[in-house]
Amino acid sequence: MQALRRLTHRAAADALGSGGLECSTSGRLLGAAAARFSAAAEQPVSEPLTLAAEERGLVGSIASNKLRKAGKTPGIVFSGPGGEQHLLAFDSKALGKLVTKLGRTAWACSVFDLQIQGEDGSSRTVRALGRQVHMTSTTDAVENVTFVFCPPERQVRVEVPLKVIGEDVSPGIKGGGRVNWIRRTIPCLARGDSIPRDFTVDISKMELNDKLYFTDLAVPQGAVLHRVNAALPILKVAK
Known part of the structure; x- marks a missing residue:
């Protein structure tokens, strides 16, 4: 888990560019x-693609496995205003179809309007850039996805x-x-x-x-x- 966290944080930093x-x-x-x-x-x-999501409050492998058994896939949006992160869950079937349609390469340059349903019943839309798709080695099912906050400017x-x-x-x-x-x-x-x-x-x-x-x-x-x-x-x- 720590290795995955370091990997995704590094990917988020890379996505923001460093000049050169x-x-x-x-x-x-x-x-x-x-x-x-x-x-x-x-x-x-x-052009932005619409993708429904819901907030999730728990992190870690146990919580993620429970999500997957319930037909949902964990995801995260990095580098929001002030550096906050959005912990999300997606419908596994809908997400899997979208990843298959786009392909993993195109996913990483696709912009999404994430329509997020809050745990308190609120809703909001977050513009994000697809970053990484992690697949299981045995079934090629989507295991988790990462995004980077990406407003137009x-x-x-x-x-x-x-x-x-x-x-x-x-x-x-x-x-x-x-x-x-x-x-x-x-x-x-x-x-x-x-x-x-x-x-x-x-x-x-x-x-x-x-x-x-x-x-x-x-x-x-x-x-x-x-x-x-x-x-x-x-x-x-x-x-």
């Missing part, structure tokens, strides 16, 4: 791919999924190549209202040995690439 080298992009293309690659002019921004660090389209018509792929993924996610610092849902790139005109770089990505206003080496490729088409 940043690279904002201007859509400049590098190398041979310059004339054969296109990124979406405007990458989609994550707050800057957070996220790993945004990289997606490609146009593989089926790419000359390089047709010529026997394949997509060599150097990065599956792209590190960003973004406002809570400007978190990219993904970075989608069209590789339909890429030839064999073409490469894409961090600077080839179109980054939405309110977000910047975080601690990246612009000279390194993020994917290439190669045999």
Whole structure:
């Protein structure tokens, strides 16, 4: 339990960002791919998803196991105003379906409006960024979830999924190549209202040995690439 607590606290701190080298992009293309690659002019921004929750007062493995037996999954929201935390419980079936739909990578850059039912009958909504999903090793059921408080104006660090389209018509792929993924996610610092849902790139005109770089990505206003080496490729088409 102590190890898990240290892990989740560290994840929450990481999510808030710590400055460092940043690279904002201007859509400049590098190398041979310059004339054969296109990124979406405007990458989609994550729209808040609604998720029902209820307060829980007890912590620890015994209390968490009782929750799970009752069909609920424990969760926590870190880094609220003043540093407070929200201890929550979610309907296990609804949460499991949502995690399956999003995937664990997309979960970590998805924004949620948590509609929290208080133990005293009150209700409130908390805007939070998904952070970690812990699964059981035997059944892949969701064991617990963590979030970070994320109002629209707050800057957070996220790993945004990289997606490609146009593989089926790419000359390089047709010529026997394949997509060599150097990065599956792209590190960003973004406002809570400007978190990219993904970075989608069209590789339909890429030839064999073409490469894409961090600077080839179109980054939405309110977000910047975080601690990246612009000279390194993020994917290439190669045999």
